[in-house]
Amino acid sequence: MSDDWSTFGVDLHLDLTAGRASGGGVRAALERSLRDAIRGGRLSCGTQLPATRVLAAELGVSRGTVSAAYDQLTAEGYLIARHGSGTRVADVARPERRATRGAPRPPRHDLRPGTPDVGSFPVAAWLRASRRALGEAPPAVFAYGDSRGRPELRAALADYLGRARGVDAAPGRIVVTAGYVQALTLLAHVLPGGAFALEDPGLPFHREALRFAGREVVPLPVDALGADPAALPPSGVAAAVVTPAHQYPTGVTLHPDRRRALVSWARAAATVVVEDDYDGEFRYDRQPVGALQGTAPDDVVYVGTASKTLAPGVRLAWMVLPGRLVEPVMRAKRLTDFQTEALGQLTLAEFITSHAYDRHVRASRSRYRRRRDLLLSALEGYPLEGVAAGQHLLLGLPTGAPPESHLLRQAAARSLAFGTLGEHWHADASGPGAEGASAPRRTGLVLGYGTPREGGFPEAVTELTRLLRDEVGVVGATGDRSVTDLR
Missing domain, CATH: 3.40.640.10 (Type I PLP-dependent aspartate aminotransferase-like (Major domain))
Incomplete structure (x- = not known):
C-alpha cells in the first residue's frame, strides 16, 4: 500500500514521503503531515482521528509509531485525547482566521434590490x-x-x-x-x-x-x-x-x-x-x-x-x-x-x-405589499416610480440633490445599503459609448423591500428617511426641496 495516501473517513492526504525527505524518519513524517493538515485547515477543529490501530494499518506502519505521533501532537496542543472518546483535533488558531477579521461586515439595513426575504x-x-x-x-x-x-x-x-x-x-x-x-x-x-x-x-x-x-x-x-x-x-x-x-x-x-x-x-x-x-x-x-x-x-x-x-x-x-x-x-x-x-x-x-x-406566493405578496405601503408612507412627497408591483421601487433624486456616490458613502456610514439608478445605465453619459445610450441620465435610488427580515424592515426605513432628510432635504408634493441645508 502507498505510504502517502489514507482514506479513513476524513478524506485526508498524508504525504509521508515528503516528510521523510526532510529527515527524522516515519514518526516525524507523520507528525509533520498531521500538523500541516491541522494548520492548513484540512483537519478542522473537532474532527475525530482514526484509532491508532486503524491508521497504522492504513499507512503500513507500526501502531507504536502512530501512538507516539499522537502523543507528541497532543503535548503540542494540536490534538485532544480523552479516554473513551478517542483523539480529536483541538481548536487551533490559523492564519486565515486572523486575516478575515478585517473583512467588511454586511449592512445592518439592507435595502438593495434583487433578493427576496429568504428568511421567509x-x-x-x-x-x-x-x-x-x-x-x-x-x-x-x-x-x-x-x-x-x-x-x-x-x-x-x-x-x-x-x-x-x-x-x-x-x-x-x-x-x-x-x-x-x-x-x-x-x-x-x-x-x-x-x-x-x-x-x-x-x-x-x-x-x-x-x-x-x-x-x-x-x-x-x-x-x-x-x-x-x-x-x-x-x-x-x-x-x-x-x-x-x-x-x-x-x-x-x-x-x-x-x-x-x-x-x-x-x-x-x-x-x-x-x-x-x-x-x-x-x-x-x-x-x-x-x-x-x-x-x-x-x-x-x-x-x-x-x-x-x-x-x-x-x-x-x-x-x-x-x-x-x-x-x-x-x-x-x-x-x-x-x-x-x-x-x-x-x-x-x-x-x-x-x-x-x-399559497406561498399569496403570503409573500401580502408581506411585500405591507412593506411597500410602509415605504410609500415614509417617503411621501418624494418622486417614486414602479410602486404598483414587484419587490423594489425607484426614488428619483430631485434637482440639486447630492450625487448618488455621496449618498452611498453617507449610507454606508449608517450601515445602510441600497441600489442606485446610475449603476444600471449601459454607459456613463460622459464615457465611451454614451452616444449610443438612451438619455437623459437621470439619477435615483433603487430601493428593495424584499431583502430585510420582517422584524428589521421598519428600522431600515427609518434609517433611510433620516438619510434623505439630512442629505436631500424634505421634498414637497411638487418634487421641490423645501429644505436645502445639505451636509
Missing part, C-alpha cells in the same frame, strides 16, 4: 413536498434524464404558467435551467448572429453574461411607457430582452401599444423577444399583468424563475420556447451541463401541484 422561505412546506416527491420517485430519477428537465416539473409549470401568468405553454416546449442567467446564455449560444438588445437602464450583470458568451449588447431605451421598440433596427439584432410586467429598475409596465410593436418587430426581423418575467406574480394595484408570450408564443421566449418567489438558492428557472428553438436549446444544454439537478425539480413540481406554491 417555506422550509416546512418545502420539506413536506420533498418527502412526498422523493418517496414516490422511481429509480430512474437518479440517472441521467431529459435535458429539458423532469417531466413532472414541466407538466406542473405548464399548468401553473397558463393559469397564473397567461402563458401559452406545453410541457414539450419548456426547458428547465439552473437560474435565469443560464437561460440567457443558452439563448446566446443558439440564436443566429447579431447583437442582443437589453433595456437601458437595466441589470449590468445580464449585459456582462451575454458579453462573456460572446454576444454584442446594444441599449434599448426605456421611458415612461417601457422599452421603446422604435429604437430597434429592422435587422442585425438577435433578440430584444425586456421586462414587460415590471421593468427593472424603473418599475414601469410596458404599454399595450409597445407590447404589440415589439411582437411586430420580432416577426418582421425574423427574431424573438425574450420576456424576463422575474417578479410578475407580485402586483398590488390590480391583477398581475399577463405575460407577453401569451399573445405571441411563436415570437416570444418566456423566462421565469424561482429566485424571487422562493429564493435564489433554489437555482431553478424555466424557458417556454417557440417550437423551432426547443431542439437547439436542448442541444446547447446537453453540451454545457447536460441537465439541471433532478431532486429540486421533483420537489418544486410537488410544491406547485399541491398548491403550496400558490
Whole structure:
C-alpha cells in the first residue's frame, strides 16, 4: 500500500514521503503531515482521528509509531485525547482566521434590490413536498434524464404558467435551467448572429453574461411607457430582452401599444423577444399583468424563475420556447451541463401541484405589499416610480440633490445599503459609448423591500428617511426641496 495516501473517513492526504525527505524518519513524517493538515485547515477543529490501530494499518506502519505521533501532537496542543472518546483535533488558531477579521461586515439595513426575504422561505412546506416527491420517485430519477428537465416539473409549470401568468405553454416546449442567467446564455449560444438588445437602464450583470458568451449588447431605451421598440433596427439584432410586467429598475409596465410593436418587430426581423418575467406574480394595484408570450408564443421566449418567489438558492428557472428553438436549446444544454439537478425539480413540481406554491406566493405578496405601503408612507412627497408591483421601487433624486456616490458613502456610514439608478445605465453619459445610450441620465435610488427580515424592515426605513432628510432635504408634493441645508 502507498505510504502517502489514507482514506479513513476524513478524506485526508498524508504525504509521508515528503516528510521523510526532510529527515527524522516515519514518526516525524507523520507528525509533520498531521500538523500541516491541522494548520492548513484540512483537519478542522473537532474532527475525530482514526484509532491508532486503524491508521497504522492504513499507512503500513507500526501502531507504536502512530501512538507516539499522537502523543507528541497532543503535548503540542494540536490534538485532544480523552479516554473513551478517542483523539480529536483541538481548536487551533490559523492564519486565515486572523486575516478575515478585517473583512467588511454586511449592512445592518439592507435595502438593495434583487433578493427576496429568504428568511421567509417555506422550509416546512418545502420539506413536506420533498418527502412526498422523493418517496414516490422511481429509480430512474437518479440517472441521467431529459435535458429539458423532469417531466413532472414541466407538466406542473405548464399548468401553473397558463393559469397564473397567461402563458401559452406545453410541457414539450419548456426547458428547465439552473437560474435565469443560464437561460440567457443558452439563448446566446443558439440564436443566429447579431447583437442582443437589453433595456437601458437595466441589470449590468445580464449585459456582462451575454458579453462573456460572446454576444454584442446594444441599449434599448426605456421611458415612461417601457422599452421603446422604435429604437430597434429592422435587422442585425438577435433578440430584444425586456421586462414587460415590471421593468427593472424603473418599475414601469410596458404599454399595450409597445407590447404589440415589439411582437411586430420580432416577426418582421425574423427574431424573438425574450420576456424576463422575474417578479410578475407580485402586483398590488390590480391583477398581475399577463405575460407577453401569451399573445405571441411563436415570437416570444418566456423566462421565469424561482429566485424571487422562493429564493435564489433554489437555482431553478424555466424557458417556454417557440417550437423551432426547443431542439437547439436542448442541444446547447446537453453540451454545457447536460441537465439541471433532478431532486429540486421533483420537489418544486410537488410544491406547485399541491398548491403550496400558490399559497406561498399569496403570503409573500401580502408581506411585500405591507412593506411597500410602509415605504410609500415614509417617503411621501418624494418622486417614486414602479410602486404598483414587484419587490423594489425607484426614488428619483430631485434637482440639486447630492450625487448618488455621496449618498452611498453617507449610507454606508449608517450601515445602510441600497441600489442606485446610475449603476444600471449601459454607459456613463460622459464615457465611451454614451452616444449610443438612451438619455437623459437621470439619477435615483433603487430601493428593495424584499431583502430585510420582517422584524428589521421598519428600522431600515427609518434609517433611510433620516438619510434623505439630512442629505436631500424634505421634498414637497411638487418634487421641490423645501429644505436645502445639505451636509
